[in-house]
Amino acid sequence: MMGVAKFLIDKETAIRFDFDDPRESFLVKGTFTRAESVEGKNEMLAIAMQFDEALIPMGYKIRVNEFVNTLRADSRAPVGGDADTGTAAAK
Numbered sequence: 001m002m003g004v005a006k007f008l009i010d011k012e013t014a015i016r017f018d019f020d021d022p023r024e025s026f027l028v029k030g031t032f033t034r035a036e037s038v039e040g041k042n043e044m045l046a047i048a049m050q051f052d053e054a055l056i057p058m059g060y061k062i063r064v065n066e067f068v069n070t071l072r073a074d075s076r077a078p079v080g081g082d083a084d085t086g087t088a089a090a091k
Contacts, residue, residue, distance in 0.1 A: 002043050005035035013049060019063055026060040 014029045030051040038044040 001045055001047055003035075003045055003047075004043070005037075005045055005047075008032045008035060008045070008047060015049065017060060017063075024059060024063070026057045026063075028057070028060060029055045 009032055011032050012029065013032055014027050017026045017028065019025070028051055030049045033048045033050045035045045035047045038046055
């Protein structure tokens with residue numbers, strides 16, 4: 001984002017997450033905790049945000065949980081093998 005780090009650190013902020021299927025939008029509040037300059041870009045910052053855990057919407061938590069579970073299921077699927085037995089298929 002554009003800005004000056006010393007004016008952003010420890011300031012309250014919010015970020016909106018938009019999802020499809022079904023279409024939902026969640027506003028998650030927090031505080032900027034640190035910032036780093038982006039090399040080659042004078043006023044651009046890479047900035048970190050600490051979420052306020054008490055204010056994170058349950059719908060957002062569910063969406064993140066579903067995403068993580070999908071990644072875990074994909075990583076457990078055998079590559080090039082039989083999906084039922086987990087063994088490599090004969091050629």
